[in-house]
């Protein structure tokens with residue numbers, strides 16, 4: 133059973149359709165990356181899912197309830213550029229936000245301390261948020277999203293604005309959280325998606341181009357890459373290999389050749405045969421699946 | 435519960451930013467400034483000594499009532515100005531910085547958010563106005579003669595509803611604009627226009643809330659509350675509530691960029 | 692006359708001083724101001740009643 137389903141979501145701002153007829157479901161316990169270039173409509177989509185803005189068309193259901201209450205009860209949301217009341221301390225802010233979500237004072241306090249531990253801000257909890265670093269603010273932002281034990285955690289570009297260390301910290305935190313939560317996070321950086329997510333949703337110009345498990349998307353790809361390396365470079369190798377109809381593209385790289393092929397079995401046979409008959413001294417033969425980056429660029433430019 | 439949470443947080447905000455200290459002090463200084471100057475002016479001029487021999491200085495000393503009204507008039511100008519600028523960013527600043535998105539992603543009711551902020555600011559303003567007018571009254575009675583304290587207190591309470599109207603105008607602009615400066619400008623512009631309109635048609639619209647301070651003046655002189663004072667104050671309350679309701683609706687439709 | 696001045700003016704001077712001190716404390720605490728801090732110190736101290744008020748309204752940044 134899906135914990136959340138988005139049905140035909142559309143958002144129009146002053147005549148511009150920014151999110152166009154999105155439908156997808158989120159399964160419990162999954163970590164899903166919403167992937168797309170800048171301006172694709174990720175933030176707008178997440179704001180609708182977080183109950184912060186209303187869809188122009190379509191609807192959002194939680195737990196397959198037809199007439200759900202305010203969806204903000206179900207969702208913990210970290211905006212793309214989280215801004216806090218800088219005059220409050222981290223601890224005060226978490227307790228405040230918890231009480232806004234109908235926790236009692238004691239519940240809010242207990243939960244705040246638990247989360248401050250989780251995001252490793254316990255030592256700085258009495259400091260004013262204005263004095264926090266970017267990474268600390270991002271971790272506090274994740275903590276505030278978790279205050280009311282939401283069924284779904286939505287994070288808008290949680291690592292994009294961070295330096296490498298902050299980025300590592302937050303990715304580790306997401307990996308920690310996904311053990312017992314459903315997470316939807318957006319990013320325009322593919323590595324992040326590959327690193328922590330199970331499924332991806334690929335968005336461009338407001339439209340959903342691809343969705344599914346990462347492995348599935350990999351295996352669906354019809355083109356694959358075969359990587360060849362030789363002791364010394366054979367003469368006329370590029371001309372020779374281009375003759376095969378299974379070979380789609382040849383790219384010379386530092387230590388060898390990346391050959392994009394349509395039918396990997398046919399290509400493997402043909403390549404091995406020519407290498408054998410020409411007597412080229414092969415040092416490496418590797419079948420690579422297309423990287424998520426290839427898929428991304430292909431889908432976005434198509 | 436949620437309403438109290440926001441209200442308390444706003445009060446803490448006003449406290450941490452020293453508004454609870456500086457706003458009352460400033461209001462008090464405004465309220466005593468003019469009566470004091472009026473009292474000491476002849477003395478100052480005399481001691482300045484540039485009065486030609488034989489000439490008498492003839493500045494009439496104001497009556498108690500006139501002096502007390504000077505306090506109200508200062509608050510009417512400078513007090514309103516301060517009230518507008520300290521509330522110009524109540525929501526608009528949260529919209530422009532983005533705090534709003536974080537807070538409103540929790541199941542916060544828009545009406546709670548709006549009215550708790552409004553009430554916290556109203557608390558600060560009411561306390562400041564009362565303290566200022568009581569201090570003004572003390573100075574006036576010491577310098578100019580007797581004025582019943584209950585009369586002053588009654589006037590102050592009516593006067594608070596005038597500020598309630600001002601604040602609700604500021605809240606409307608807060609609910610859809612993201613620039614505090616623009617909120618302040620449009621609010622003051624609105625007050626000026628309403629004042630001008632009222633003074634042109636003051637025989638027709640005797641119930642205009644902009645006349646509250648005039649009616650308070652009459653009350654201070656006569657000691658009798660005219661029905662017009664009740665009427666214009668009632669209108670001020672009704673319009674304030676309508677404006678608050680409007681600002682809640684506008685806020686709900688707010689879609690940040 | 693002198694008694695009256697002390698009785699009436701002194702409290703106001705004290706209030707004005709409190710205003711200046713509170714503004715200076717806030718200036719010390721705050722992370723960023725619009726324009727350099729030393730200018731604000733001058734405005735607060737020498738700006739009469741308006742100095743501290745202007746600081747509280749537009750001085751702080753963020």
Ligand SMILES: Nc1ncnc2c1ncn2[C@@H]1O[C@H](COP(=O)(O)OP(=O)(O)O)[C@@H](O)[C@H]1O
Pocket residue numbers: 145146150168169170171172173174175176177689690691
């Ligand atoms: N409140 C709004 N009003 C008008 N246009 C908007 C608004 N919010 C977003 N947009 C537009 O929608 C498009 C998608 O924006 P966004 O959802 O922020 O994309 P992403 O997060 O993928 O970068 C952009 O062209 C943006 O200018």
Ligand SMILES: [Mg+2]
Pocket residue numbers: 174175176212289
């Ligand atoms: Mg975005």
